[in-house]
Amino acid sequence: MLEVAGLEAGYGRARVLFGVDLTVAAGSLVCVMGRNGVGKTTLLETIMGVLPVRAGRIRFRGRDITRLPTHERVRLGLGYVPQGHESFDRLSVRENLRVTREASGGRDAGVPDEVLDLFPRLRPLLNRPAGFLSGGQQQQLAIARTLVTEPAMLILDEPTEGIQPSIVTEIEDVIERLHRERGLAVLLVEQYLDFAERLADRFTVLDAGVVVREGAGRELAEPEIRRLLAV
Ligand SMILES: Nc1ncnc2c1ncn2[C@@H]1O[C@H](COP(=O)(O)OP(=O)(O)OP(=O)(O)O)[C@@H](O)[C@H]1O
Ligand SMILES: [Mg+2]
Numbered sequence: 001m002l003e004v005a006g007l008e009a010g011y012g013r014a015r016v017l018f019g020v021d022l023t024v025a026a027g028s029l030v031c032v033m034g035r036n037g038v039g040k041t042t043l044l045e046t047i048m049g050v051l052p053v054r055a056g057r058i059r060f061r062g063r064d065i066t067r068l069p070t071h072e073r074v075r076l077g078l079g080y081v082p083q084g085h086e087s088f089d090r091l092s093v094r095e096n097l098r099v100t101r102e103a104s105g106g107r108d109a110g111v112p113d114e115v116l117d118l119f120p121r122l123r124p125l126l127n128r129p130a131g132f133l134s135g136g137q138q139q140q141l142a143i144a145r146t147l148v149t150e151p152a153m154l155i156l157d158e159p160t161e162g163i164q165p166s167i168v169t170e171i172e173d174v175i176e177r178l179h180r181e182r183g184l185a186v187l188l189v190e191q192y193l194d195f196a197e198r199l200a201d202r203f204t205v206l207d208a209g210v211v212v213r214e215g216a217g218r219e220l221a222e223p224e225i226r227r228l229l230a231v
Contacts, residue, residue, distance in 0.1 A: 001026040001185050002047070002078075002153060006056035009046040016042045018209045019056065022187075023202075024153065029179045029186040031196040031217070033229055034206035040189045041083055043206070044157050047187075048080045049073050061152065075105050079151025083158050083189075085139040089131030093122055093141055096130050097148050104149035115147045118174050121167075136167030143174065153185040154178060161191065175199070193229065196220055205229065 002024040010016040016039045024030045032040050045051045047058060049070040057066045065073055074080075087096050097111045116123050119140045125133060130141060139159060146154065156175070160168040172195055178184045179199065190196045196203060200217035205228050213228060 001061060002187065003059040004043075004047065004056070005058075007043070007046060007053065007058070008055040009042055009051050009053060011042075011051075015054075016209050017046065020206070020209070020211055022204055022211070024185055024187050025201070027179075027183045027185055028201040029188065029199050029217075031188050031190045031200040031203040031220075032206060033190060033193075033196065033203060035230060038206045039209040040206055041157055042209075044080065044082075044155055044187070044189060047155065048078060071103075074149060074151075077150075077152030079146040079149055079154045081142050081146045081154070081156045081159060083161065085135065085142040085159075087130040087133075087138055087141050087145065090129055092127050093130055093133070094126040096141060096145055100145040101148040112148060115144050118147070118177070119144050119170075121170070134164070134167075136163045136171075139163055139171060140167070140174075143171070147178075151184070153187065155187045157189045158191055159188070160195075193220060193226070 004020060004022040007017050007020040008015065020043060032043065034040055042051065046053055049068060053066050057064060060076055060078060065076065091099065094111060121137060122140055122144060125137065130138065133141060143159065160171050175186060176199060179186050197217060197220040200220065203215060203217060203220055204211055205213040
């Protein structure tokens with residue numbers, strides 16, 4: 001479904017990714033792992049077209065999207081939840097969801113029930129400004145905002161980083177349900193090895209912008225992986 005080949009990207013003169021290959025099959029969940037600063041976010045931003053590709057190519061659902069602007073990638077079905085759960089602080093939760101749905105391509109501006117069903121905590125907060133939500137609630141809103149665009153593949157960057165433990169479990173459950181019950185393809189940058197081990201069909205470990213290990217989810221239990229991730 002998503003095929004990244006020989007990807008190179010960076011910031012100004014700094015090269016960050018050096019020929020990264022990555023594949024996400026339809027309906028599968030792939031975890032990207034690696035220590036701080038190895039290029040995980042850079043990889044996702046390049047896949048989304050937030051950063052330009054310097055070399056290599058990206059295909060999604062049979063189309064070459066290497067040079068497409070971000071909004072066209074979204075329209076083709078890529079849904080991105082960036083690291084750090086930012087929302088429009090002054091808009092209400094409902095408005096946040098509506099604005100994103102409208103911007104993603106002319107659908108009706110209603111908030112689909114099935115999205116709110118996934119996040120029962122957000123329902124009583126619909127009329128609150130997003131800036132009043134806790135970090136965990138804002139992360140749930142960030143995921144909900146991406147879901148209202150009806151993505152075919154969900155791309156999440158450390159969705160439980162710095163979130164209170166009770167909400168971490170809820171977020172993990174939602175990702176699991178989206179993947180297992182709805183068959184959504186998921187590309188997940190994840191720091192929690194246990195969660196990755198439980199859910200990942202495949203994983204990729206990056207180090208200094210290079211893929212140093214790739215394999216089936218169950219291999220995440222191997223001691224060598226813990227060494228690579230220094231956990
Ligand atoms: N906007 C930027 N301008 C210049 N360099 C950047 C920028 N963003 C990231 N970098 C550098 O690119 C490298 C990769 O950063 P990236 O954010 O992709 O790492 P990461 O694996 O996502 O790390 P983390 O686990 O901390 O989120 C790092 O050396 C970082 O300092
Ligand atoms: Mg990052």
